[in-house]
Amino acid sequence: MNTLALANALSADYDILCVAGKPLPHEHSAEHLLQHYTNIKVELINDFKREVFLSKDVAAYRKIKSIIKNFKPDIVHTHGSKPGILGRWAAHRLKVPVIIHTYHGHVFHGYFSGFVSKLIVLLERRMSAITTKIIAINRQLMHDLVRQYQIAGAEKIGLIPLGLDINYYEKISISGQSENFRTRLCLNTDEIAVGIIGRLVPVKQHRLFIRLAIKLLQQYPHKKFKFFIIGDGPERAGLIDMVASAGYVYAVGEHASPSASFHFLLWRTDIPDILSALDIILHTSVNEGTPVSIMEAMAMGKSVVSTPVGGIPELFQQAGTGYASSDESALLNTLLMLSENPEMRRDWGEKGKNYVRERLKISGQADLMLSVLRQI
Numbered sequence: 001m002n003t004l005a006l007a008n009a010l011s012a013d014y015d016i017l018c019v020a021g022k023p024l025p026h027e028h029s030a031e032h033l034l035q036h037y038t039n040i041k042v043e044l045i046n047d048f049k050r051e052v053f054l055s056k057d058v059a060a061y062r063k064i065k066s067i068i069k070n071f072k073p074d075i076v077h078t079h080g081s082k083p084g085i086l087g088r089w090a091a092h093r094l095k096v097p098v099i100i101h102t103y104h105g106h107v108f109h110g111y112f113s114g115f116v117s118k119l120i121v122l123l124e125r126r127m128s129a130i131t132t133k134i135i136a137i138n139r140q141l142m143h144d145l146v147r148q149y150q151i152a153g154a155e156k157i158g159l160i161p162l163g164l165d166i167n168y169y170e171k172i173s174i175s176g177q178s179e180n181f182r183t184r185l186c187l188n189t190d191e192i193a194v195g196i197i198g199r200l201v202p203v204k205q206h207r208l209f210i211r212l213a214i215k216l217l218q219q220y221p222h223k224k225f226k227f228f229i230i231g232d233g234p235e236r237a238g239l240i241d242m243v244a245s246a247g248y249v250y251a252v253g254e255h256a257s258p259s260a261s262f263h264f265l266l267w268r269t270d271i272p273d274i275l276s277a278l279d280i281i282l283h284t285s286v287n288e289g290t291p292v293s294i295m296e297a298m299a300m301g302k303s304v305v306s307t308p309v310g311g312i313p314e315l316f317q318q319a320g321t322g323y324a325s326s327d328e329s330a331l332l333n334t335l336l337m338l339s340e341n342p343e344m345r346r347d348w349g350e351k352g353k354n355y356v357r358e359r360l361k362i363s364g365q366a367d368l369m370l371s372v373l374r375q376i
Helices: 002-010 031-035 054-071 081-093 114-129 139-148 174-184 206-219 236-245 271-277 292-299 312-319 328-340 342-359 362-375
Strands: 017-021 041-045 075-079 098-103 133-136 157-159 192-197 225-230 250-252 262-266 280-283 303-306
Touching (some): 002 017, 017 054, 054 081, 075 081, 081 114, 133 362, 139 157, 139 312, 174 271, 192 271, 206 328, 236 250, 271 292, 280 328, 292 342, 303 312, 303 328, 312 342, 328 342
Parallel strands (some): 017 041, 075 098, 192 225, 192 280, 280 303
C-alpha cells in the first residue's frame, strides 16, 4: 500500500516500474490497490513469495534481473526483507548506479530462531555494503540498525516516516458509513467493538489480544464487548480453538453473527469501512516498524492501544494520543477506561486523525524521498 502510494506521488518526477510478488495460499492479493493507482506500471512475478522457497527464489531472482536489464533503471529502491535481498543483489550485479533500501521494520527478532536471526543480521550487513542509501521509517528503527545490530553506519541511513494517501480514507464519511457498517457487523449502539488488523502469524501475538478480550468478558460481564480479528494466516485454526475452548461463540467469514463475541473477518479490502464501525483498535505485536494499520485507525479517528514495539511509542508521543504498554493489566485497564468514556475515545480519535492527516501525508514522505534522491 505504501509503496504504491509513494510511487504514485513520485511519478511526476520519475518513470517508475513497481515489481511485486504473488500471495501465498493463505494470503489475499493486494491487486485491488491497482484500481486506485491506475497510472503506475506494475509487473508481478509468480515465483516471488514471502516465504523461503529456494527453487522459486532462484527463479524470482532471474526474473528480477531480466526486468532490470529491460527497464534499465537509474535507481532500484527495494522494500521488505526478501525484495531487499534479491532486488539489491540483482541491481548490484547489473551495476545499477543507485540502490536504495527501505526498512519498514526488521526480522532480527520475533520471527526466527536465534541462529537464523544471527545469519540474517550478517546477510543484511553484507547487503548494506552494496546499498547507496538506507531508509528507516522511525527513530527506534534507526537505533536498531545503527547501534543494536550494526547493519550500517549512521551516515548511510536516512529517516523518512511513512505517509498515508489521505484521499483513500477521506472517501469514507465516518458519520454515514459507521452506522451502515455497524449494522453489517451486527453491532448495537451500546456495544463496544474492539478490533485488531494483521496477518494471523505468531509475531502479531493475536493470542494476547484474545487473552485480554476474554479477561474483559469475564471480569466485566455487565459490559457489552465484541471483538473483531481482521486478517488471515496459519494461526487461524489455533486462535479459533483458543476462543472455542474458553466457551465463547465465534463467527468466521464475511458475515457477522449477533450472538458471537468474536468475529474472524479474514482478509478484507474494505479496511476504512470496517474501521469506521469499530470503537477501539488493539495492536499486540512482538516486533513492528510503524504499523500502517495503526496509522489507518488514527486516520479514521479511532483510539488505539498497543504493545510498545518499533515506532509505535514514537508515533503516539508525536500525535499526543494512544497508549502503549507491555503490561497486560495496564492494557486491560486502558481498554476498560476507553470503553466507559466515549468522550475520551472521541478526543483520542480526533487528535490521531488530525496528526495523521496533517503531518503524515504521502506527499510529505515523497518530498523527503525526493530530497534524498537529489542529494544522491
